[in-house]
Amino acid sequence: KNQVEQSPQSLIILEGKNCTLQCNYTVSPFSNLRWYKQDTGRGPVSLTIMTFSENTKSNGRYTATLDADTKQSSLHITASQLSDSASYICVVSLSYHGGATNKLIFGTGTLLAVQP
Amino acid sequence: GAGVSQSPSNKVTEKGKDVELRCDPISGHTALYWYRQSLGQGLEFLIYFQGNSAPDKSGLPSDRFSAERTGGSVSTLTIQRTQQEDSAVYLCASSLVSVAETQYFGPGTRLLVL
Secondary structure, eight states: OOOEEEEOSEEEEETTOOEEEEEEEOOSSEEEEEEEEEOTTSOOEEEEEEETTOOEEEETTEEEEEETTTTEEEEEEOSOOGGGOEEEEEEEEEEETTEEEEEEEEOOOEEEEEEO | OOSOEEEOSEEEEOTTOOEEEEEEOOTTOOEEEEEEEOTTSOOEEEEEEETTSOOBOTTOOSTTEEEEEGGGSOEEEEEOSOOGGGOEEEEEEEESSOTTSOOEEOOOEEEEEO
16 A cells, blocks of 8 residues: 655754654655645645655755665754744655656655744 | 635535635646645545646545636635535645646635534
């Protein structure tokens, strides 16, 4: 079964600290992996998109890694800010004949709270 | 507009009533998606429109759900004879051309069926 599992479910850190969120997936065939940030009451905002050939991608203080062999990804947040408090969602896209499809499998997210 | 907009932002309805949710994608985006987000659950795919192609309706949970996209722009999601389990946030997203590109999400419509 195609699944995306994220850990931890929730996390509390102090402002200025770093943290790493994990994503394991069993989606196959795989096309790409995305990380989204979703603020409370808002729609998700894309942070990174990685294909199977990419093993790291950065967006400011966010760095995503991908190990397609072990089917694991992580999102590292550096020097956290209060505004980083949100749900972080890992999403994996199914492939069809080597190309991307609209079949996206969403994880349930990691809820991050950054405290002053 | 600058982003994807959805209306209404909140909708409270009685069980058995029909509701219509509207999505205005980013101008020029040919791909449009509808998702449902229930409390504590991951986003669930509902339907996908791409240009003039037949929509992918494989995610619609029952025949009470339908969606249209007029003129390749605005889309409406209709839920007939609403049930309490339909209560959720309904999110719309658009992307420029292909599913491999960044999706831009709207703020969602929060639907509560009493």
